[in-house]
Amino acid sequence: MQKLHPIPLQRVTISDNFWEPRIRRNREVSIPAIYQLCEDTGRLAMLHKGWKPAPGQEAHFFWDSDVAKWLEAASYSLATHPDPVLGQKVEAAIELFANIQEPDGYLNSYFINIAPEYRWKNLSFFHELYCAGHLIEAGVAHFQTTGKPTLLNVVRRYADHIYEVFGPGKRVGMPGHQEIELALVKLFRTTGDSRYLELSQLFLDRRGQTTVFQDEGRNLPPTVAQWYRQFYGEGEHFNTAYCQDHLPVRQQTKAVGHAVRAMYMYSAMADVAYETGEPELSAALRRLWGNVCCRQMYVTGGIGPSRRKKGTADDFEGFTEDYDLPNLTAYAETCAAIGMIFWNHRLFHLEPDRRYMDILERELYNGAICGVSLDGTHFFYENPLQSKGDHHRQTWYSVACCPPNLARLLASLGQYIYSQAERDVYVNLYIQGDVRLDIGGQAVLLQQQTNYPWEETIRLTVQTDQSTNFTLHLRLPEWCRRAEVLINDTPVNVARAVNTNGYFRLEREWKSGDQITLTLAMPVEQIETHPAVPDNIGCVALQRGPVVYCLEQCDHTVPLHQLVLPRNAQFTTHFEPDLLHGVIVLRTIGLAATEPNPTHLLYRQDPSLTYEPCEITAIPYYAWDNRQPGAMRVWIRSGVSKE
Amino acid sequence: MQKLHPIPLQRVTISDNFWEPRIRRNREVSIPAIYQLCEDTGRLAMLHKGWKPAPGQEAHFFWDSDVAKWLEAASYSLATHPDPVLGQKVEAAIELFANIQEPDGYLNSYFINIAPEYRWKNLSFFHELYCAGHLIEAGVAHFQTTGKPTLLNVVRRYADHIYEVFGPGKRVGMPGHQEIELALVKLFRTTGDSRYLELSQLFLDRRGQTTVFQDEGRNLPPTVAQWYRQFYGEGEHFNTAYCQDHLPVRQQTKAVGHAVRAMYMYSAMADVAYETGEPELSAALRRLWGNVCCRQMYVTGGIGPSRRKKGTADDFEGFTEDYDLPNLTAYAETCAAIGMIFWNHRLFHLEPDRRYMDILERELYNGAICGVSLDGTHFFYENPLQSKGDHHRQTWYSVACCPPNLARLLASLGQYIYSQAERDVYVNLYIQGDVRLDIGGQAVLLQQQTNYPWEETIRLTVQTDQSTNFTLHLRLPEWCRRAEVLINDTPVNVARAVNTNGYFRLEREWKSGDQITLTLAMPVEQIETHPAVPDNIGCVALQRGPVVYCLEQCDHTVPLHQLVLPRNAQFTTHFEPDLLHGVIVLRTIGLAATEPNPTHLLYRQDPSLTYEPCEITAIPYYAWDNRQPGAMRVWIRSGVSKE
Known part of the structure; x- marks a missing residue:
């Protein structure tokens, strides 16, 4: 029996009003801009053997990963939108990697050009295996989307070298920043060479079982030692949890440490569990998922609230305690949200559940x-849920992981929409476009027509030259409390059609022209948080369909913190095509704390505030900071209505 | 006509239940402990010529100031409580200063022993004038309380040297950390030498008029340059506001920069205004006071909310924007609160108003x-108004300004209670004890009997061998909304007796045995904040009399953030003698957000929280963190009552 698998993006088109323009801007603006920045900052130059930084220029050991992620993004884009100019740039960059590769297969331009004495010396700090992982992902993506083996051959030689150095019976090493583990599984799937799966599993199995990282921290040169201490602490306070090395992976129950590292590691664990079927790994994943999603996730999906804990090495860019979700200081790195997509996508194929x-x-x-501006040119690294007006997207970051990560996500969005296992077809996301299915040898075209997430209706049409029996699984999102399904205008008994996994299960002999109409009611919902979260108590967030909303100061005359939303507030929803590239805006009458007798006193014994009616306007959270700078809030003070 | 002046502590006794035990612990525990730490850390050793730090030991250029503040505290203590052992330590420390003083009068053991090449090289960074100021204060205090000129002579020689180097027509320098300005006025008042007042005024007048600090920042050695940048920024972002050098002092309107520096500078401005009567300085002080107290002060009196602004040199240990008063991250340095006492004490004598x-x-x-533990051994540097349970007092800090600052405050508390100008006697604070007055040559003993701040009644008794006409001014605190005054059991018309400055004005021929009974009603008040403060909106703080309260987790089973205080809550107040060295505890029935149907979901569409009655217990804020560690809050969610 075939396992459930994603349908690759080459077989999917996207033609909607929400994602298609974003993917187009990603292609036309972001991917070229990231290439240009790779060039301008020296990242491409460093790929020339013998390159040295100019005076005042600082090269970084993670630079190769940015070029690799750009290559991966560009490859995906070429698969759906051929572009000779981009194609040439891709081939030229691949040639740089091929030319600088060492005879033994080693390939990291920083350690070839700048610091050869540190080659494989400090895996916990120097990110060589992390860069290798991104390069492997790029090689696989390039091969899968173009059919050309140029980069794949390069990364196979590199992976073989890594296998020689760190494989079974060899040096007990593992990456400080996980990434190569999931890349190796991709390489295994593409090449069929099981050594790559073996090495991936080995890297995972070694975690929490050795003192490799503590040992590497000894006798470092002073500049490195300083950074090392900052991330890992030292001595008895050495923070193994920072890179999830505190426990063997199968024993981990709470998400800890650097959030992106955690996501990439959990993704690899899901990959290995998918390939091996090992129940112990799946059980660990289920526990970790429960911890992340029910205790440590912002309503926007952001994870990893902490930039750095005061005075300690703990929690750098990472998880903290359960229910610790401060809004103003939320770190919630864009890459961590993308990591959640990678991880949950894999978990779904391991256990097809809507959650x-x-x-x-x-x-x-x-x-x-949220991580990219509407025009595709500016990026957030941190994604707070509240701002005083001083947090803005930037064109680039010296640590530039987020922009190319978003680029590869958007360029490969097609792969997340559908999944299939033989005669079971899953529609996971509602995005207008179509998918070319192969069902037992029979070509079936499934078309989606929808204006999701703004409108409630999704129309699916089957096109086939021969009627075919298969089961369509349509996700009923957890946020939806009232859904209707029609098949060719005949209502389906919704309660009976919903499977325990939260998908509508529609099994029949589908003939060409069959039409399913799914309606997902999208009232404006006031979302409340578990009371254990101190920062949201007494507050609500607004959500409509899958979209979380926020308030921006430029839509209000009263400071946002003075607004109160009555529990029974009635909202109007308008699609405004010219606002923020077209969004549904929510409006209601709330209350504003005002002073009938203005006084300059900072503190008063008598309650002097009164609450006056005041219009409240909410826009999608992802679209904030695209107009004039100002305060922003997702969580709004909630008030009991006066009625 | 004599100006209003404080009555010195030698003429005041304190015999109450609140302050007397604190002053005793300060004398018996804190002052000896601070001496011991000065010894253990090398601060006393550095006062020996030729001393060098041991390997691994780091000496600091502000060390002399800690010894000086200890000397000042010890001198005050000797004035009210003679102690031969302490007296010997004081004289020995003074001898160290005298012996290490250079022939030209220069006196800073760090720049004599460790870094002579930096002597007077960088006033903005190196704190030499700051240390000099504290040493001058110590010299004045030692002379005034013991009558011995030993230290006074030393500091005069040092001040003369400073006058030679930085006086009129000489090098245009000024301190990066203000302090010497107020010290020089003290020295002027003690010696009558007007050059000291002149130099103080010169230091103030130079502020905001030069590029001295920017110039000093050039060509620094790398280690110093790094610190310099951290405090002052660099280039066009050079942060002159950090040390209040952004504008001439008479043009300053908003409190900016490092809070302690601001307080010491404003104090000196008040001193100079007091001596010169200059209206422009007084006007600037009034504006700055309005800004600090009506826009930038916590309800506890804490000021300077910021440890450091994200990624900038701004706001290090200092002020930020108006109404920016975050509770969890409040810096609110203990020394800044003490600085507010110094400043407001001076402002009162400039303009006798209760505010x-x-x-x-x-x-x-x-x-x-709040800065010192009940047992006198542990100190807060930062005083947040909310804690997750991870903020605790420490025995010492590497930058140890706060502990000896508290020690000198407590040892000299007597001087804040009364003020006098000829036949006008002001009672500013209600603290049991007595004061020996000299009214036109007539000795009058004024006795206070009270259990303030726990009880509402204050009884003042006049003892004199001859009836004397004078005016008693009794402060009617702004927090008090119902007061009664009896003279010899005869009610005084309160409305008529209250002066515009907020003091009861009781003028008569006082005879021995005359008794004034003042009753200040102390109901529990729910304090609301100006709505422009985002962090307190929808919340109240509890205050009874002058004491601000807080909730500690150890008194509650429900997490503090889940508690709601109804607006009409009725409180019981009990004095508990065995709790926290004796405090009045506030208790009421509030509400606790609870979940009737426990669920693990982090976010819910339906309001599922209910509010159940729950006992709420509040203790004085100053006494928090003296029991088991746990969360703390001053601001409590406020709810409309259900009635």
Whole structure:
């Protein structure tokens, strides 16, 4: 029996009003801009053997990963939108990697050109295996989308070298920043060479079982030692949890440490569990998922609230305690939200349950795309849920992981929409376009027509030259409390059609022209948080469909913190085509704390505030900071109505 | 006509249940402990010529100031409580200073022993003038309380040297950390030498008029340059506001920069205004006071909310924007609260209005004494108004300004209670004890009997061998909304007796045995904040008399953030003698957000929280973190009552 698998993006088209323009801007603006920045900052130059930084220029050991992620993004884009100019740039960059590769297969331009004495010396700090992982992902993507083996051959030689150095019976090493583990599984799937799967599993199995990282921290040169201490601490306070090395992976129950590292590692664990069927790994994943999604996730899908804990090495870019979700200081790195997409996508194929796709959708429409400006030129690294008006997207970051990560996500969005296992076809996301299916040898075209996430209706049409029996699984999102399904205008008994995994299960002999109409009611919902979260108590967030909303100061005359939303507030919803590239805006009458007798006193014994009616306007969270700078809030003070 | 002046502590006794035990612990525990730490850390050793740090030991250029503040505290203590052992230590320390003083009068052991090449090289960074200021204060205090000129002579020689180097027509320098300005006025008042007043004024007048600090920042050695950048920024972003050098002092309107530096500078401005009567300085002080107290002060009196602004040199240990008063991250340095006491004490004598003494009292009972543990051994540097349970007092800090600052405050508390100008006697603070007055040559003993701040009644008794006409001014605190005054059991018409400055004005021929009974009603008040403060909206703080309260987790089973205080809550108040060295505890029935149907969901569409009655217990804010560690809050969610 075939396992459930994603349908690759080459067989999917996207033609909607929400994602298609974003993917187009990603292609036309972001991918070229990231290439240009790779060139301008020296990242491409460093790929020339013998290159040295100019005076005052600082090269970084993670630079190769940015070029690799750009290559991966460009490859995906070429698969759906051929572009000779981009194609030439891709081939030229691949040639750089091929030319600088060492005879033994080693390939990291920083350690070839700048610091050869540190080659493989400090895996916990120097990110060589992390860069290798991204390069492997790029090689696989390039091969799968173009059919050309140029980069794949390069990364196979590199992977073989890594296998020689760190494989079974060899040096007990593992990456400080996980990434190569999931890349190696991709390489295994593409090449069939099981050594790559073996090495991936080995890297995972070694975690939490050795003192490799503590040992590497000894006798470092002073500049490195300083950074090392900052990330890992030292001595008895050495923070193994920072890179999830505190426990063997199968024993981990709470998400800890650097959030992106955690996501990439959990993704690899899901990959290995998918390939091996090992129940112990799946059980660990289920526990970790419960911890992340029910205790440590912002309503936007953001994870990893902490930039750095005061005075300690703990929690750098990472998880903290359960229910610790401060809004103003939320770190919630864009890459971590993207990591949640990678991880939940894999979990879904391991265990097809809507809960994983619900999270994936939450990230897509909120935590992830928030990371890029509407015009595709500016990026968030941190995604707070509240701002005083001083947090803005930037064109680039010296640590530039997020922009190319978003680029590869958007360029490969097609792969997240559908999944299939033989005669079971899953529609996970509602995005207008179509998918070319092969069902037992029979070509079937499934067309989606929808204006999701703004409108409630999704129309699916089957096109086939021969009637075919298969089961369509349509996700009923957890946020939806009233759904209707029609097949050729005949209502389906919804309660009976919903499977325990939260998908409508529509099995029949489908003939060409058959039409399914799905309606997902999208009232404006006031979302409340578990009371254990101190920062949201007494507050609500607004959500409509999958889209989480926020208030921006430029829509209000009263400071946002003075607004109160009555529990029984009635909202109007308008699609405004010219606002923020077209969004549904929510409006209601709330209350504003005002002073009838203005006084300059900072503190008063008598309650002097009164609450006056005041219009409240909410826009999608992902679209904030695209107009004039100002305060922003997702969580709004909630008030009991006066009625 | 004599100006209003404080009555010195030698003429005041304190015999109450609140302050006397604190002053005793300060004398018996804190002052000896600080001496011991000065010895153990090398601060006393550095006062020996030729001393060098041991390998691994780091000496600091501000060390002399800690010894000086200890000397000042010890001198005050000797004035009220002679102690031969302490007296010997004081004389020995003074001898160290005298012996290491250079022939030209220069006196800073760090720049004599460790870094002579930096002597007077960088006033903005190296704190030499700051240390000199504290040493001068110590010299004045030692002379005034013991009559011995030993240290006074040393500091005069040093001040003369400084006058030679930086006086009129000489090098245009000024301190990066203000302090010497107020010290020089003290030295002027003690010696009558007007050059010291002149130099103080010169230091003030130079501020905001030069590029001295920018110039000093050039060509620094790398280690110093790094620190320099951290405090002052660099280039066009050079942060002159950090040390209040952004504008001439008479043009300053908003409190900016490092809070302690601001307080010491404003104090010196008040001193100079007091001596010169210059209206422009007074006007600037009034504006700055309005900004600090009506826009930038916590309800505890804490000021300077910021440890450091994200990624900038701005706001290090200092002020930020108006109404920016975050509770969890409040820096609110203990020394800044003490600085508020110094400043408001001076403002009161410049303009006798209760508002200055109201603030002084707020600091005393809340922001300042919070800085020391009940047992006198542990100190707060930062005083947040909310804690997750991870903020605790420490025995010492590497930058140890706060512990000896508290020690000198407590040892000299007597001087804040009374003021006098000829036949006008002001009672500013209600603290049991007595004061020996000289009214036109007639000795009058004024006795206070009270259990303030726990009880509402204050009884003042006049003892004199001859009836004397004078005016008693009794402060009616701003927090008090119902007061009664009896003279010899005869009610005084309160409305008529209250002066525009907020003091009861009781003028008569006082005879021995005359008794004034003042009753200040102390109901529990729910304090609301100006709505422009985002962090307190929808919340109240509890205050009874001058004491601000807080909730500690150890008194509650429900997490503190889940508690709601109804607006009409009725409180019981009990004095509990065995709790926290004796406090009045507030208790009421509030509401606790609870979940009737426990669920693990982090976010819910339906309001599922209910509010159940729950006992709420509040203790004085100053006494928090003296029991088991746990969360703390001053601001409590406020709810409309269900009635």
